[in-house]
Amino acid sequence: MSVPGPYQAAPGPSSVPTAPPSYEETVGVNSYIPTHPAPVPGPTTGLMTGPDGKGANPPLYYTQPVPVLNPSANTTAVQTVFVQQPVSFFDRPVQMCCPSCNKMVVTKLSYNAGVLTWLSCGSLCLLGCVLGCCFIPFCVDALQDVDHYCPNCKALLGTYKRL
Incomplete structure (x- = not known):
């Protein structure tokens, strides 16, 4: 009986070569794909959130087990982490989730003098x-900078500068 060489097929029930497992099957890639939550219906104020006029995307989230400080208990707490898309601020109110109070709000606007205001004043002089x-x-x-505040917790959410 001879030992099979590197180019000889080993004797066995099947001589048909089988493909090795793919990288995804071996490593387990794409075994967990997070899903987006259902969109939360907001108030119909007719306000636009961006220059394209489309509504804001709901915040994405994922859950991650967090170790508990008590080693005698065999439990783990689940922490939900919200990931918010960047918001573009303009000169009109924006509907967004406030990072301070975690409520869905329409921003309150406050105007203050900025570079364009002072340049206009100097030009008129x-x-x-x-x-x-x-x-x-x-x-x-229309010549002043715009600060966006949360109407619920009064936190500054962002600023739109004219220049």
Whole structure:
């Protein structure tokens, strides 16, 4: 009886070669695919969240087991971690999930003087509007920067700068 060489088939019931397992089967890739939660119906305010006019995506989340500090108990707590998509702030209210109070809110706007306001004021001064007309840009919201606040917890959520 001869020993099979590197290029000889071993004697056995099947001489048909079988394919080795794939990388995904071996390592277990794609064994857990997180699913997105169902979208939460929000208030119909007619407000847009971005320049394309589409609504905000619901926050993504995943759960991760967290070890418990008590080693005598054989239990693990499950912690839910919310991952929020970046929000673009503009000069109109945005519907989003507040990271401070974790509530779905429509932001409250606050206007304050920014670079465009001061440049407009200086330009009007150079044009001769010195008797108080140069301060008109401080009264026009379209020339000022916009701060977005949470109406629930009053936290600053973001700022839109004109320049």
